Every structure is written in C-alpha cells, then in structure tokens.
Amino acid sequence: xxxxxxxxxxxxxxxxxxxxxxxxxxxxxxxxxxxxxxxxxxxxxxxxxxxxxxxxxxxxxxxxxxxxxxxxxxxxxxxxxxxxxxxxxxxxxxxxxxxxxxxxxxxxxxxxxxxxxxxxxxxxxxxxxxxxxxxxxxxxxxxxxxxxxxxxxxxxxxxxxxxxxxxxxxxxxxxxxxxxxxxxxxxxxxxxxxxxxxxxxxxxxxxxxxxxxxxxxxxxxxxxxxx
Amino acid sequence: xxxxxxxxxxxxxxxxxxxxxxxxxxxxxxxxxxxxxxxxxxxxxxxxxxxxxxxxxxxxxxxxxxxxxxxxxxxxxxxxxxxxxxxxxxxxxxxxxxxxxxxxxxxxxxxxxxxxxxxxxxxxxxxxxxxxxxxxxxxxxxxxxxxxxxxxxxxxxxxxxxxxxxxxxxxxxxxxxxxxxxxxxxxxxxxxxxxxxxxxxxxxxxxxxxxxxxxxxxxxxxxxxxxxxxxxxxxxxxxxxxxxxxxxxxxxxxxxxxxxxxxxxxxxxxxxxxxxxxxxxxxxxxxxxxxxxxxxxxxxxxxxxxxxxxxxxxxxxxxxxxxxxxxxxxxxxxxxxxxxxxxxxxxxxxxxxxxxxxxxxxxxxxxxxxxxxxxxxxxxxxxxxxxxxxxxxxxxxxxxxxxxxxxxxxxxxxxxxxxxxxxxxxxxxxxxxxxxxxxxxxxxxxxxxxxxxxxxxxxxxxxxxxxxxxxxxxxxxxxxxxxxx
Numbered sequence: 075x076x077x078x079x080x081x082x083x084x085x086x087x088x089x090x091x092x093x094x095x096x097x098x099x100x101x102x103x104x105x106x107x108x109x110x111x112x113x114x115x116x117x118x119x120x121x122x123x124x125x126x127x128x129x130x131x132x133x134x135x136x137x138x139x140x141x142x143x144x145x146x147x148x149x150x151x152x153x154x155x156x157x158x159x160x161x162x163x164x165x166x167x168x169x170x171x172x173x174x175x176x177x178x179x180x181x182x183x184x185x186x187x188x189x190x191x192x193x194x195x196x197x198x199x200x201x202x203x204x205x206x207x208x209x210x211x212x213x214x215x216x217x218x219x220x221x222x223x224x225x226x227x228x229x230x231x232x233x234x235x236x237x238x239x240x241x242x243x244x245x246x247x248x249x250x251x252x253x254x255x256x257x258x259x260x261x262x263x264x265x266x267x268x269x270x271x272x273x274x275x276x277x278x279x280x281x282x283x284x285x286x287x288x289x290x291x292x293x294x295x296x297x298x299x300x301x
Numbered sequence: 302x303x304x305x306x307x308x309x310x311x312x313x314x315x316x317x318x319x320x321x322x323x324x325x326x327x328x329x330x331x332x333x334x335x336x337x338x339x340x341x342x343x344x345x346x347x348x349x350x351x352x353x354x355x356x357x358x359x360x361x362x363x364x365x366x367x368x369x370x371x372x373x374x375x376x377x378x379x380x381x382x383x384x385x386x387x388x389x390x391x392x393x394x395x396x397x398x399x400x401x402x403x404x405x406x407x408x409x410x411x412x413x414x415x416x417x418x419x420x421x422x423x424x425x426x427x428x429x430x431x432x433x434x435x436x437x438x439x440x441x442x443x444x445x446x447x448x449x450x451x452x453x454x455x456x457x458x459x460x461x462x463x464x465x466x467x468x469x470x471x472x473x474x475x476x477x478x479x480x481x482x483x484x485x486x487x488x489x490x491x492x493x494x495x496x497x498x499x500x501x502x503x504x505x506x507x508x509x510x511x512x513x514x515x516x517x518x519x520x521x522x523x524x525x526x527x528x529x530x531x532x533x534x535x536x537x538x539x540x541x542x543x544x545x546x547x548x549x550x551x552x553x554x555x556x557x558x559x560x561x562x563x564x565x566x567x568x569x570x571x572x573x574x575x576x577x578x579x580x581x582x583x584x585x586x587x588x589x590x591x592x593x594x595x596x597x598x599x600x601x602x603x604x605x606x607x608x609x610x611x612x613x614x615x616x617x618x619x620x621x622x623x624x625x626x627x628x629x630x631x632x633x634x635x636x637x638x639x640x641x642x643x644x645x646x647x648x649x650x651x652x653x654x655x656x657x658x659x660x661x662x663x664x665x666x667x668x669x670x671x672x673x674x675x676x677x678x679x680x681x682x683x684x685x686x687x688x689x690x691x692x693x694x695x696x697x698x699x700x701x702x703x704x705x706x707x708x709x710x711x712x713x714x715x716x717x718x719x720x721x722x723x724x725x726x727x728x729x730x731x732x733x734x735x736x737x738x739x740x741x742x743x744x745x746x747x748x749x750x751x752x753x754x755x756x757x758x759x760x761x762x763x764x765x766x767x768x769x770x771x772x773x774x775x776x777x778x779x780x781x782x783x784x785x786x
Contacts, residue, residue: 128662129779149666155778156664167659171309176302183302184664192302228663 076102076125076236076268081134083120083291094120095131096291104235107262107269109282117291118272119240125270126159126238127151138236156184160229160267162258164241166221168213168228174200175209178228185232199227203257219250223257230261236268237261243275251275307676317645318681324638325685325761326692329754331631333693336753337744338700339628345707345740358490359586360604362412362421362576362593364402392433394535396567399426399479403572404600406564411597412576417589419581422490423573425482425563426554429534434473478520478555480534482563482573485509490577492554493545501528501543508542510561515543520555535566578602638685639761643768646678650769657773658780667774674773675766679759686758690751700744707740 078100085092094117102108102125110118123129124136127143136143138158143151155161160181168177178196187195197209203223213221222242229237239258243251255278262269271282279285285296311318406423413421481492485504488494493503493515503515516526521544524532531538534556545557564570580589590602650657657670 123779126662127778129777152661152664152666155662161662163659165655167655169306169656169659171313172306176305179302180660180665181663184666184669189302 075104075139076100077135077137078124079135079137081121081124081131081136083117083124083129084132093291095124097134098124098288098291098293100286100293100295102268102270104268105266106284107259107271107282108284108286109279110270110272110286110288111274111276111279112288113274116289118274118288120291121286121288121293122238122240122270122272125236126161127155128161152184156181157232158235160232160234160237162222162225162229162237162239162242164244166213166218166225166245168221168224170213173210173212174205174216174224174227177213177224178231181228181232195231196227199231200224202230202261203227217250218246219253222246222250222254226254226257226261230265233265234267236270239269239271241273242271243273243278251278255281303673303676306673307680310677311680314649317649318677318684321642321645321678321681321765322685322688324641325682325758326688328631328635328638328761329686329689329757330692330696331634332757333690333746333750333754334696334700334744335628335631336750337693337697337746338742340747340750341700341742341744344745345742348740358494358577359580359583360578360590360593360602362404362408362578362597362600362602363574364404365599365601392431394533395430395432396480396535397428397430398567398569398572399428399574403569403574404576406571406573408597408600409573409576412578412593415589415592415596417581417585417592418578420487420490420579422484422487422577423560424484424491424575424577425560425567425569425572426492426574427480427482427563427567428477429480429556430475430477432473432475479553480556480558480563480566481554482560482567483515483557484560490579492577493557494577496545496547498543499546501541503543503545504557504559509559511559512537512539512562513542513559514539515545515557516541517555517557518544518546537562537566635757635761639764642678642682642685642761642765646674646681646765646769647772650674650772654776654780657776658778661776661778661780667776670776671770671774674769675763678766678769679762682758682760682762682765685761686755689758690754693754694746697744697746700742704741704743707742 078098081095081098081100082093083095085094098121100121110121112118120129124131124143127136127138130136130144134144138154141150141154143154146154169180172180175193175196178199179192182192182195197206200206200209200223203226205220205223205227208216208220208224211220213224216224222245226242229239237258242258243254246254258269258271259281261267271278273279280298283298285298287294287296403425404423409421409423412418483491483493483504485508486506488503496517498515499518501515504511504513514532521527521541526532526541528541528544531540533539539558539562547554558566560573564572578589578593580586586604586606590604593600593602657674660670661667
C-alpha cells in the first residue's frame with residue numbers, strides 16, 4: 075500500500091525555484107489502479123517519480139508497505155525498485171544494442187538471477203505479451219507496439235508488486251494504443267498488481283476506476299464508475 | 302550480461318571505440334619504440350665503453366697527464382745499417398709505451414687495498430712501429446774511370462771533376478700495432494677480459510715471463526699467423542698460443558703478451574700504463590674513485606660514467622634525442638590520448654543518459670552502471686594496447702632490421718686512458734685525438750617494456766572509464782523519464 079503525505083517537490087532552475095508538487099496526499103491500496111491525468115508540466119511525471127522511488131520529495135513522505143522511500147538509503151531504495159517496482163516508459167527506453175530477450179533480462183540482473191534462469195524467465199515474459207517469436211530481435215527491428223510490449227515484459231518479468239506506466243501509449247497509433255492498454259489491464263487483473271498510469275489521453279482516463287487530476291502541483295481525486 | 306552488453310556497445314560505437322583505441326595505440330607504440338631505441342642507445346654506449354675497458358671493469362687508473370714535452374720521448378727513431386750489402390732487407394721495431402707515460406707496478410697493489418676495491422690488475426700497453434724494407438746503394442762514378450763509392454739514400458748527381466753518385470734509394474713499409482701486457486695471474490680483469498679465446502688457449506699462471514703470445518683474430522688473419530707459429534717483436538721470438546676474438550669489434554689490441562715480457566719489450570720494468578679496477582659494489586664507484594684520487598697522487602681515475610661523457614658524434618646526439626625529445630613526445634602523446642579517451646567516453650555517457658537512467662530505474666546500482674562504462678573503456682584501452690604493442694614492436698624491429706649506423710667519438714677528453722683503442726703512435730699528442738667508432742643501432746624490446754605498454758593500456762582505459770564512470774555514477778534514475786518530457 076502507498077501512503078503519500080504532504081509530498082512537495084521543488085526544482086531549482088538557475089535563480090528560479092519551481093514547485094512541481096505542492097503538498098500532495100494520496101493513498102493507493104494494493105491491487106488498485108490509479109490513472110494520473112493532467113496538462114503538460116502539471117507535475118504528473120514528478121508524482122510518478124516519487125511513487126517509483128526514482129526521485130525523493132523535498133518535503134513529505136512516500137511510504138510503500140510502511141517503508142518511507144523519501145528517507146531510506148540509496149542502496150535500499152535501489153533494491154526496492156529492483157524487487158517491487160516495474161516501470162514502463164513512454165519512449166520504451168529499451169537498450170538499442172540488446173535483443174528483446176536481453177532487454178527483458180536487464181530487469182533480473184540486479185536481483186542476482188542466474189543467467190540460465192534469467193533467459194528462461196525473459197523468454198516466458200515475452201511469450202506472455204505475444205512476442206515469443208521475437209526473442210532475438212533488437213529494438214530497431216520491431217514496431218513501436220512491439221517495443222512497448224518488450225518494455226512491458228521487462229517491467230513484469232521480476233513479478234513486481236507495483237506497475238508504473240508513464241504515458242505508455244504516447245508514442246503509439248490508436249490501434250496499437252488500444253492493444254497495449256488491453257494488455258496492461260489484463261496483466262493488472264491477472265497478477266493483482268498495484269497499477270499507476272500517467273496519461274493525458276482522456277479516453278484512457280475515462281476507463282480508470284480512480285482518477286487523479288494534477289494541475290500546478292496540486293492533486294484532485296475522482297472515483298469513477300467503470301463498466 | 303556484462304560481457305554481452307559490453308560487446309554490443311563497443312560494436313555499436315565502433316568509431317568512437319576505434320578513435321580511443323588508436324589514440325592509445327599511438328601513444329603506446331611511441332613508448333615502446335622510444336624505450337627500445339633508448340635501450341639500443343644504452344646498449345651501443347655500453348658496447349663502446351666495454352671496448353675501452355673490457356668486461357667487469359668499473360674504472361681505470363692511469364698516470365696523470367703531464368705537459369707535452371716533459372716526458373715525451375720524442376718521435377720514433379729507427380736505426381738502420383748503412384754499411385750493409387746492396388738490396389739487403391732490413392727491419393727495425395720501435396716499441397713505445399702508450400702515451401709515453403707509465404705508473405709504477407707497485408701502485409697496483411696500493412690501488413687494490415683501497416676501500417671499496419674488489420680487484421685491481423695492472424697492464425702495460427705498447428705501441429710497436431715496425432719499419433722494414435731495403436736500401437739500394439748509389440753508384441759513384443768518376444770523370445775518367447768508374448769507381449764505386451757509397452751514396453746516401455736517394456743521392457745521386459753528376460759531376461765531371463769529382464766522383465758522381467748515381468742511382469740508389471730506399472723502399473720501406475711502416476706498420477704499427479698495439480701490444481698489451483697481461484697479468485697472467487688474473488685474466489678476469491684487464492685487456493683480455495673482453496675477449497674470448499676461440500683458438501688455442503690463453504696464458505697459464507706459469508707463463509708469467511714466457512715468450513708466448515695471444516693474438517687478436519683480426520691481427521692473426523691479417524698476418525696469417527696460426528697457433529703454434531712464431532713471430533718476432535724487436536728481435537724477440539714469440540710463440541702464438543691462442544687467438545682471441547674480442548666480444549666488442551672495437552677492441553684494438555693486436556698482441557697480448559705476459560706482462561713481464563711486455564715490460565722487457567717496452568723497457569718499462571715494473572711499470573704499467575693502466576690499472577683496471579673492479580669495485581665491490583657498483584653503487585660505490587664514485588666513492589672508490591674519490592678514494593683513489595685522494596690517496597694516490599699523480600693518477601687519473603676514469604669511470605664508465607666519465608667515459609660516457611666523452612662519447613660524442615651521432616650516437617650521442619641520437620641518445621640525447623631519444624632521452625629528451627622521444628621521452629617528452631611519448632608523454633605528450635600519451636597524455637593527449639588519455640585526455641581524448643576520457644572526453645570521448647564522458648561524451649558517450651552523456652549521449653546515453655536515458656539508457657543508464659533506465660537501468661538505474663530498473664534497480665541497477667550506480668556501481669554496476671559504472672563498472673559497465675569502465676569495462677567498455679578498459680576494453681577499448683586494451684585493444685589500443687594490443688594495436689600499440691604491435692605497431693611499437695614493428696617499429697622496434699624495423700629499427701633493428703635497418704640497423705642505422707651511429708658514430709661514437711670517444712676519448713677526446715679522456716687523456717690517460719689506457720688499454721683503449723688508442724692505436725697509432727703513442728706520443729702524448731696521439732692521446733688528444735679522438736677515436737671514432739661505428740655502432741649499428743638496435744632496438745631491443747624487453748619484457749619490462751611490454752609490461753609497461755600493457756600497464757599504460759589499462760591505465761588509459763581506466764582513466765577514460767573514470768571520466769565516463771564518474772559521470773554515469775552521478776546520473777539519477779529520474780533522468781530516464783526527464784529526457785523524454
């Protein structure tokens with residue numbers, strides 16, 4: 075379970091200080107899906123960084139299962155990311171020189187998984203996203219949708235507790251977008267993940283049971299009825 | 302994963318990796334070539350010095366030079382019999398101690414007792430000038446009748462009233478060679494130490510005053526002497542017992558005799574021209590030199606370092622170039638290569654911010670990311686090292702194959718040097734002249750040089766990796782997201 079209390083994040087750019095988040099309070103229960111929506115520069119990606127332990131707040135606390143990500147050591151935070159948090163990026167962020175299977179394996183490297191098991195689990199994860207035939211392809215040999223599937227396999231191969239997605243369909247066409255969203259929602263349900271999705275796509279936001287709208291660093295929560 | 306990732310990244314960034322590797326290769330190749338050429342220069346200098354001293358000698362003691370004329374025995378004088386029969390072959394040997402100056406043999410013992418001296422051996426170097434040929438007497442003729450008279454060499458003329466001398470003349474060959482008197486009781490030090498007996502045998506201790514000789518290979522060949530044959534010096538007959546091949550081609554001693562025989566021949570009883578000294582410790586040579594100079598007046602002590610200072614000519618110039626220009630050029634190229642490698646690696650990390658940020662977001666530690674960057678740089682460095690070693694070896698072998706000839710001018714200021722290649726006439730003036738030796742330059746590559754090259758390659762890689770690794774370690778996982786906003 076996530077507990078965010080009074081989370082504030084300030085950035086200094088030259089002489090100017092920008093407050094990207096202003097006293098955000100947020101609770102996300104295990105297995106929940108939360109969609110964060112808002113205009114560009116509103117603070118949604120910053121909030122995702124706080125939740126994902128990619129950055130620390132200037133003020134406040136970000137507790138994951140009772141552990142405050144804002145104050146733990148860098149080594150422990152790195153370990154938390156490696157074990158519990160899977161992240162999907164808008165630009166896929168695959169390593170261009172590695173094959174699909176090797177890219178997925180990178181998520182298992184910090185966990186000390188043996189190479190043979192790593193290869194097997196990566197192949198299985200790729201099969202689960204429909205890329206069983208593309209194990210040896212490098213990113214440049216795959217479409218955007220396929221690359222995002224590799225990124226999803228990479229996020230899920232370590233069996234995380236939390237899945238974070240930052241504009242996962244932002245670089246995809248409409249048809250592929252629906253495929254990827256269907257895949258993510260299916261995996262969320264199948265694995266019982268806590269799923270936090272950042273998007274500015276209203277059609278995706280409408281499908282979420284819980285919507286957080288963030289503007290100028292302030293958050294507004296909306297519970298939605300989903301069909 | 303480390304190896305696969307490393308290999309793929311280096312393949313992707315071939316050009317950058319190649320620039321880094323080539324930069325390091327150039328520096329390392331220069332280091333190897335300069336080092337090996339310097340070693341070759343040192344070897345050449347050692348060879349030159351060896352030719353003067355013989356193996357194992359740390360210094361020589363000779364009589365301090367006096368002003369020309371004080372002890373000079375003047376030019377060589379030859380006695381020929383003017384009363385001899387017509388066309389008779391005549392021969393005369395003029396034997397002089399080298400430099401015309403000698404030390405008392407008792408000083409050998411005194412030098413040997415100095416602190417830090419392991420061994421001291423005396424030797425006498427003689428220069429023998431052999432003149433042989435024949436006179437043809439002139440014919441004296443009177444105006445009315447013919448009568449024979451004596452005519453001086455080359456004399457001749459016509460006169461009607463007085464007897465006239467016609468015809469007559471002289472034909473002489475002049476040959477000079479050097480003779481070294483060797484202490485037969487200790488041949489590990491001294492003139493023969495630098496030579497190997499390749500035919501016959503050397504002197505035994507029982508031959509301290511025997512009429513036996515060892516000839517240098519070149520002298521024996523030139524005069525067609527063989528072991529067992531005899532030859533004469535100044536009327537004394539000597540039996541050839543051995544042929545010595547100098548380990549250095551620059552040795553100029555032609556004939557080796559037992560010391561006592563040389564002293565008799567040179568009319569230098571109980572005299573030596575050179576005392577060869579071996580120090581107990583090579584680190585104490587300067588102290589031993591000072592002790593000898595202080596305790597034994599009237600002597601000149603010459604160490605190999607002193608001799609090295611007297612080496613001039615192209616060998617000296619090339620040696621100076623190798624040790625100064627070559628060294629600094631290598632350092633400059635290496636420093637530039639390290640800097641370029643570092644900047645290129647750092648720049649490559651800048652272009653991979655999102656990649657490394659992503660890995661950190663996936664839970665890779667900063668250490669693991671840094672190791673990856675450093676690993677790539679070190680492999681580039683090693684590739685550069687291998688290329689550099691190959692090019693450097695090729696350079697060194699090329700120098701050795703071409704073997705450029707360097708000229709070493711020796712002894713221009715090394716007055717009093719005994720036993721050296723001071724062939725020619727033995728007057729004091731002769732010592733002032735320098736001796737030009739030609740040495741073929743080689744460029745030996747030692748294991749130390751190769752180890753140094755490998756060390757430099759790894760160092761270059763580590764320096765480059767440190768630039769990149771430092772930058773990579775400072776990246777935050779959030780950079781994986783920030784770059785795409």
